[in-house]
Amino acid sequence: xxxxxxFVQTYRKVYxxxxxxxxxxxxxxxxxxxxxxxxxxxxxYITLFFVFSLAFSAGPISVSNLIFLKSRYVHLxxxxxxxxxxxxxxxxxxxxxxxxxxxLYHDDESVExxxxxxxxxxxxxxxxxxxxxxxxxxxxxxxxxxxxxxxARLTIPIGVSYEGIAYPTPKGKSLRSFISNQExxxxxxREFDGLIEYDGSQKLSHIHWASVAKGDISVKTFSKExxxxxxxxxxxxAGKDDEARLSQLTLWVLECERLNAPFTIKMPHKVLxxxxxxxxxxxxxxxxY
Amino acid sequence: MLSLxxxxxxxxxxxxxxxxSYIIVLLPLLLILKVPMLIFAFIALAxxxxxxxxxxxxxxxxxxxxGVFALFLxxxxxxxxxxxxxxxxxxxxxxxxxxxxxSMQRLTRVVNFYLLISPILLLALSLFFFHGMMxxxxxxxxxxxxxxxxxxxxxxxxxxxxxxxxMVMFMYSLPWVVVLFIFFPRISFEHPNYGFxxxxxxxxxxxxxxxxxxxxxxxxSNRIVMEVGFEDAVPPIGTLYFRGSILYIDKKxxxxxxxxxxxxxxxxxxxxxxxxxxYKVTLYPTNKKWLYLLDMPSFAVKKASLDKxxxxxVKKNIDEPIYYQATSSLSDHYTTQLDRYIYKVxxxxxxxxxxxxxxxxxxxxxxxxxSEKRAKAIIKLFxxxxxxxxxxxxxxxxxxxxxxxxxxQKYGYCVHFAxxxxxxxxxxxxxxxxxxGYKSDRSNSINNYLPVREKDAHAWAELYIKGxxxxxxxxxxxxxxxxxxxxxxxxxQTAKNQEKxxxxxxxxxxxxxxxxxxxxxxxxxxLLKYAKENPQFVLFFILSILVLVLATFVIISYFRRPICxxxxxxxxxxxxxxxxxxxxxxxxxxxxHQYLQRYAEDNPNNKYILEIDRxxxxxxxxxxxSKESVQALKRVVRxxxxxxx
Numbered sequence: 065x066x067x068x069x070x071f072v073q074t075y076r077k078v079y080x081x082x083x084x085x086x087x088x089x090x091x092x093x094x095x096x097x098x099x100x101x102x103x104x105x106x107x108x109y110i111t112l113f114f115v116f117s118l119a120f121s122a123g124p125i126s127v128s129n130l131i132f133l134k135s136r137y138v139h140l141x142x143x144x145x146x147x148x149x150x151x152x153x154x155x156x157x158x159x160x161x162x163x164x165x166x167x168l169y170h171d172d173e174s175v176e177x178x179x180x181x182x183x184x185x186x187x188x189x190x191x192x193x194x195x196x197x198x199x200x201x202x203x204x205x206x207x208x209x210x211x212x213x214x215x216a217r218l219t220i221p222i223g224v225s226y227e228g229i230a231y232p233t234p235k236g237k238s239l240r241s242f243i244s245n246q247e248x249x250x251x252x253x254r255e256f257d258g259l260i261e262y263d264g265s266q267k268l269s270h271i272h273w274a275s276v277a278k279g280d281i282s283v284k285t286f287s288k289e290x291x292x293x294x295x296x297x298x299x300x301x302a303g304k305d306d307e308a309r310l311s312q313l314t315l316w317v318l319e320c321e322r323l324n325a326p327f328t329i330k331m332p333h334k335v336l337x338x339x340x341x342x343x344x345x346x347x348x349x350x351x352x353y
Numbered sequence: 354m355l356s357l358x359x360x361x362x363x364x365x366x367x368x369x370x371x372x373x374s375y376i377i378v379l380l381p382l383l384l385i386l387k388v389p390m391l392i393f394a395f396i397a398l399a400x401x402x403x404x405x406x407x408x409x410x411x412x413x414x415x416x417x418x419x420g421v422f423a424l425f426l427x428x429x430x431x432x433x434x435x436x437x438x439x440x441x442x443x444x445x446x447x448x449x450x451x452x453x454x455x456s457m458q459r460l461t462r463v464v465n466f467y468l469l470i471s472p473i474l475l476l477a478l479s480l481f482f483f484h485g486m487m488x489x490x491x492x493x494x495x496x497x498x499x500x501x502x503x504x505x506x507x508x509x510x511x512x513x514x515x516x517x518x519x520m521v522m523f524m525y526s527l528p529w530v531v532v533l534f535i536f537f538p539r540i541s542f543e544h545p546n547y548g549f550x551x552x553x554x555x556x557x558x559x560x561x562x563x564x565x566x567x568x569x570x571x572x573x574s575n576r577i578v579m580e581v582g583f584e585d586a587v588p589p590i591g592t593l594y595f596r597g598s599i600l601y602i603d604k605k606x607x608x609x610x611x612x613x614x615x616x617x618x619x620x621x622x623x624x625x626x627x628x629x630x631x632y633k634v635t636l637y638p639t640n641k642k643w644l645y646l647l648d649m650p651s652f653a654v655k656k657a658s659l660d661k662x663x664x665x666x667v668k669k670n671i672d673e674p675i676y677y678q679a680t681s682s683l684s685d686h687y688t689t690q691l692d693r694y695i696y697k698v699x700x701x702x703x704x705x706x707x708x709x710x711x712x713x714x715x716x717x718x719x720x721x722x723x724s725e726k727r728a729k730a731i732i733k734l735f736x737x738x739x740x741x742x743x744x745x746x747x748x749x750x751x752x753x754x755x756x757x758x759x760x761x762q763k764y765g766y767c768v769h770f771a772x773x774x775x776x777x778x779x780x781x782x783x784x785x786x787x788x789x790g791y792k793s794d795r796s797n798s799i800n801n802y803l804p805v806r807e808k809d810a811h812a813w814a815e816l817y818i819k820g821x822x823x824x825x826x827x828x829x830x831x832x833x834x835x836x837x838x839x840x841x842x843x844x845x846q847t848a849k850n851q852e853k854x855x856x857x858x859x860x861x862x863x864x865x866x867x868x869x870x871x872x873x874x875x876x877x878x879x880l881l882k883y884a885k886e887n888p889q890f891v892l893f894f895i896l897s898i899l900v901l902v903l904a905t906f907v908i909i910s911y912f913r914r915p916i917c918x919x920x921x922x923x924x925x926x927x928x929x930x931x932x933x934x935x936x937x938x939x940x941x942x943x944x945x946h947q948y949l950q951r952y953a954e955d956n957p958n959n960k961y962i963l964e965i966d967r968x969x970x971x972x973x974x975x976x977x978x979s980k981e982s983v984q985a986l987k988r989v990v991r992x993x994x995x996x997x998x
Contacts, residue, residue, distance in 0.1 A: 088470055095477065106534075106870050107484050107492055111476070113533040114496045117526030125522060160930075161913050164508045164518070178509040182915050185941075211507055212522060 071124070074131035079219045080123075086215040089119045122213045129211045132159035133166065133180065135222035137202070138187060142347070144314070145197040145230045153205065153222070156185035165211040169219075170204060194230035197310065197351045202226040231347045236303060236312030239319040243295075257285045295320060295327035310350050317346055360512040367464050370502045371472070372401070375455065377498050378475040381491060382448055385482050387427035390449055393420055397456035408460035416460060420453030444481050451475060472499060486865055497523050520912045524905040531901060539874040559597045559643070559789055559810045563608040563768045565754050576807045577871060578791065579636040579645060583801040588630060588647075590795040592683040594813065594824065595645035595805065597790030599662045601698045605706070606751045608772060608787050611698065617660035619653070627682035636675050637875060642666040645790055645805070647681035648824065654679050661689060662822075674875050686823040691784060699784035699817065702776055707755040710773070714780030724818045727781045728825060731774060735830035738763055740770070742831040767828045771812040774827035784817035788824070799857070920983055921972040925965060928990045945969065961993035 096112035099105070138152045151170070157163050160182040168175045168188045175188045194200050203225035209218050259272055262281040275282035297316055303309035313329060320327045321343050329336040329346065331353075336346050365373070379394075386394065397416060400408070408416075427449060428442075451471060458468050476495055479488075500523060505515035559578075579595075587593075600608035611617070629651055636644065644657050644665040653659035654677045657667045667675075691699075704711070717730040741764035749765075750757040755773040758765050771787045778785035792811035793803055814825040868876070884890050917923030929939075932952065939948045946966060953962040968986040971977050 084466070092473060092477075099477065099480065103481070105480060105484050106872055107489060108477075108480050109537065109539075110489070110530065110534065110869075111480060111492060111496065113530040113537070114493075114526060116533065117529035118496075118500060118522060120529060121522055121525035125525070160915055162514075162915075164510070179514075212504055212518065214503075214507060 071128055071131060074220075075127060077220055078127050078130055081217040081219070083210065083214055083217050085213065086119075089115065089213075089215050093119075119213065119215055122215055125212050126209060126216060126218050128159070129163050129209050130166070130207055130218055130220045132157055133163055133207055133220075134158055135168075135205070135207070136224055137226040140226070140228055142344075143192065143194055143200075143228055143230045144233055145194050146233045148191055148193045150189035151192040151202055151226070152187050152189050154185050154187050155180060155207070157182055159183075163209075163211075165209055167208040168222075169206050169208050170202070174208075197230050197232040197307075199352070200228055200230050202228065229348050229351045231351045232307070232310040232314045234311060234315035234318050236308065236315050239295075239316050239323070242297075242316065259283065260285050295325055297327060297329045299329065299331050306353070310353055314347060314350055317343060317350070360516070363512045364510070365505060365512070367506055368459075368462060370506050371459075371464060371468060374472040374499055374502045375459075375475075377495055378472045378479065379452075381479045381483055381488065382475060385445060385448070386452075389423040389426035390452065393423035394452060394456075397452075397459075401456070401459055404460060404462075407462045413457050413460050416457055417453065420449075420456065424449045424453065440481070444478055448475070448478050451478070484870060486870065489865070489870060517912045521909050524909045524912075527905050528898065528902050532898065534869075534872070535880070536877070539872075539877065559639075559641075559645075559791060563600055563772070563787060563789055563812055564606060565608075565749060565768060565772055566606050566751060577637060577804050578639070578807055578809070579634050579805045581632050581634050581793075581803040581805060583630060583632045583803065585630065586801055587795050587798040587803050588683055590793075591826075592648070592685075593793040593795060593803070594648040594788075594811070595791040595793065596648055596650070596663055596665075596788060597643050597645055598788075599664060599815075600787040600789060600812075601695075603702065603772070603776065605703075605754065615694070617662055617664075619658045619660050627684040629680050629682050631678065631680045633676065633678050636671060636677070638672050638674065640670050640672060642668070642670055644675075644677060644679075646679050647683070649682055649684050649687045651680045651682055663687060674879070686821040688821040691817055696784055699786050700779050700782065702779040707753045707776060707780075709760055710755040710777055711780050714777050718781045724783050724816070727783060728778065728816055728818065731777050731781065732825070732830055734777070735759070735770075735774065735827065736832070739832045740764065740830060741833045742766060742770075742828060767812045770827035770830065771814050774814045774825060774830075778814065778816050778825075786815050786822075788813050788815050919973065920978055921969050921986065924972075924983060924986045925969060925990055928965065928993055931994045959993060959996050961989045961996060964989045965993055 092115055093112060096108055096115065100108040100112055134156045135153050136156075138154050140151060141149070143149045153168060155166070155168065155177070157180040162182050163180045164178065166177045166180060168177070168190055170190055170192070173191045175190050177186055177188060180186050190205070192202065204221075206219045206221045210216070259275065259282040262271060262283045266283040270283045270285075272282040272284050295316075297313055299309055299313065302312040302316075316327070317329075317338075320338065327338050331349075334349075336349060338346065383391065383394075396419065400412065400416065404412070424446075428446065451474060455468065455471050458465065476492075476499070480492070483491075497519065501512075501516055501519040504519045504522070505512060508515050508518060510518075598610055601611050602609040627649075630647070632647065634645070644654055644667060646654070646659075646663070646665050648663075650659060650663050650665060654665055657665050657677070659665045713734055714731075717727050717734070720730065721727060738759050740759070743764045744766050746765050746769070747762050749762060749769070754769070755776045758769045758773050775785045775787050789810070789812045791805050791809045792813070793805045793809050795803070798804070811828075814827050815822045816825055817823075884894070915926075917926060925945075933939075937952060937955075939945075940951075943951070946969075949962050949966040949969075953959065953966070956962070965986065968982060968989060972982050972986060
């Protein structure tokens with residue numbers, strides 16, 4: 065009864081489109097009728113009635129195949145302008161019976177799910193390529209099914225939308241190229257290990273002046289000591305125009321993230337520093353620029 | 354062996370599904386394929402089996418040439434433009450072409466639109482060729498099977514899932530089919546003939562004339578002419594002659610009744626010493642005026658005439674079913690006066706025709722003066738000719754049909770036997786005439802119920818001997834004729850049981866044929882009339898439909914139920930449904946253990962939940978699938994559901 069109520073409530077939300085097979089059914093019905101009319105064969109009448117009844121009962125079956133599906137967007141991950149990524153949509157089947165041959169559509173992109181089991185859900189990854197950076201709204205997705213007889217194509221809008229940010233397309237010169245063109249970009253990274261007696265070979269900068277005051281000459285030792293680049297990206301020097309600059313900065317940010325290297329971006333009115341600010345926050349600011 | 358479990362692992366490809374569908378729809382059509390076409394079909398099948406990749410164009414061309422050659426050989430002799438007007442031949446040709454085209458397309462391994470719809474076309478074509486009870490069962494199976502294959506393709510699932518889905522769909526449609534079958538108006542030609550108009554095919558059946566020519570093929574029709582219900586058992590076979598019309602005048606290629614201006618006196622009662630039997634007849638529309646009464650009728654039927662020849666007629670053509678009660682005496686003769694005109698007509702024959710028969714007749718005539726002995730001599734002459742009973746006859750010389758049939762062709766059916774017998778009887782000087790009507794077969798009856806079909810149409814001779822018209826069964830002189838006497842006394846008990854079973858099967862078949870295969874607008878009107886007269890029938894009918902709907906829903910529920918893959922999950926399903934029903938939903942990403950724990954915390958009174966959790970863990974993860982553990986889990990699940998939360 066509950067299912068019937070749901071069926072009645074949701075029935076109008078389902079759009080039905082005829083397919084070529086619905087024309088085949090019509091031709092078949094007409095042909096069978098002529099055959100039955102001319103020859104009065106009850107076998108033909110029986111076949112005719114079966115074709116009619118099956119086509120007729122396919123209607124409610126195909127509708128109930130769709131209406132118990134509830135969709136929602138799940139976390140998308142990073143999306144970059146002009147780069148193919150995927151939109152993840154969770155489709156939950158709220159009926160106890162499985163839904164068959166469901167296609168998730170958005171514009172020309174589609175994902176097919178042959179079966180969504182009863183009382184369970186699947187995550188469909190829909191290919192998605194934003195054409196420009198910035199905030200985007202993903203909407204207009206719909207579920208389609210030709211189940212059971214392919215005589216009708218049924219669609220139902222998923223009814224939810226998703227607002228996300230497409231980061232600028234990461235492109236431009238590599239971080240290695242940036243570093244090689246810079247002078248004095250290295251800083252030092254040290255990890256204090258202890259003190260040892262000065263023997264004249266150590267760097268003067270490593271002398272522990274507190275020990276000198278006590279009458280000893282000790283030097284500091286470090287378990288790790290290496291030179292690290294000081295990465296400061298200037299917005300205006302990053303490219304010829306704003307889009308090129310944002311793309312270049314995005315690329316460097318991603319490379320720095322991969323190398324776990326801290327960086328600073330000098331934006332026109334703001335300075336963005338990593339790791340003080342989260343990479344995604346920095347990328348979002350670049351996207352919204 | 355193909356088990357259910359193995360079906361669960363089978364996911365046929367679209368091509369495999371199509372192949373299976375073609376095999377199913379082609380099976381009945383194999384019975385009509387001629388040998389060359391059969392050979393072609395098997396070669397095509399072998400090629401399809403061999404080629405795992407798309408066949409080369411030269412192979413496809415070879416198949417085409419082979420197919421055309423097989424078609425030519427199959428239709429050789431039958432093929433002509435005149436032949437094409439015959440629907441059966443035309444349809445056969447269509448089947449052949451379809452088989453060739455489908456084989457070619459299948460070899461390309463490309464599933465196109467035409468390949469997809471061809472199984473249904475072949476199914477439709479097979480309906481032209483077969484319309485018996487077996488085909489009825491097979492057609493329903495075919496429809497279900499094709500549905501199964503379509504759904505398998507659409508769902509991309511295993512065969513068990515698609516079977517369950519197709520069963521659900523089939524059951525949804527079943528009540529509609531039943532209702533449509535009963536009520537859909539049967540608007541059709543009044544006399545359904547096999548084939549298009551103008552076709553030279555003639556059905557069996559009685560229409561008041563009797564042609565001897567072989568211009569047309571005689572097609573035995575199973576259409577029921579009348580149903581006879583006897584008060585007692587069905588009389589023996591040798592007595593089941595239903596009189597239709599009397600033919601007096603030999604027109605060489607056919608026999609005719611007396612001219613319409615010759616009126617035969619009517620009578621309403623005919624006295625006879627033989628025992629009488631009563632019976633009820635339902636006569637279906639014939640568009641003729643004759644009522645068929647069992648030889649020899651005793652009374653005129655109400656609102657119908659009975660003339661001196663014991664022929665019964667109504668005033669208007671019968672265009673709707675009529676019901677009448679009749680009484681007859683099972684006799685092969687009746688006494689009557691022979692007037693001069695009838696004597697003249699019934700002794701007339703053409704002296705210039707049938708010279709050989711005439712020569713034999715003179716010999717018989719000269720051998721004895723006794724009419725009965727002369728008749729016996731004619732029977733003996735017929736028996737000596739080794740005649741064969743056959744519906745397919747050669748071309749008779751219509752100017753000398755008796756000579757041609759008796760001494761040259763030597764095979765024919767009842768009309769040739771009766772016509773020749775009457776001609777010879779006239780030649781030996783016995784007044785004689787042809788009687789046409791129906792001779793029924795008792796083997797088609799059950800209890801006191803006898804259906805008479807068009808194929809039971811018959812012609813026999815009546816000779817006027819010793820003041821009475823006496824029936825002579827000329828067809829019985831054929832050397833090859835089926836024995837029709839019952840041999841109950843010699844039968845073993847098993848044989849008797851088999852016969853009894855057979856009779857019941859026939860009775861069921863008869864009922865199915867009457868109410869399904871030959872269901873017509875007449876039956877619809879009968880039902881309506883009966884419903885008008887018996888309002889309780891309407892209630893009964895509605896209840897029957899409701900029971901059918903209920904039964905289909907039970908089957909649908911059975912096939913829609915989710916399948917549990919694990920015994921532990923199956924066992925706790927009722928509890929999960931119960932919890933869902935009372936609004937306690939399982940959260941996303943929540944394990945069953947967490948779900949049950951949460952419920953137990955929220956409902957501490959329900960002590961069974963934690964026990965269920967333990968048992969579930971034990972069976973599912975501990976793999977303790979012993980009967981005791983499962984039974985224990987079932988018990989606690991039941992108690993948990995019944996417990997007040």
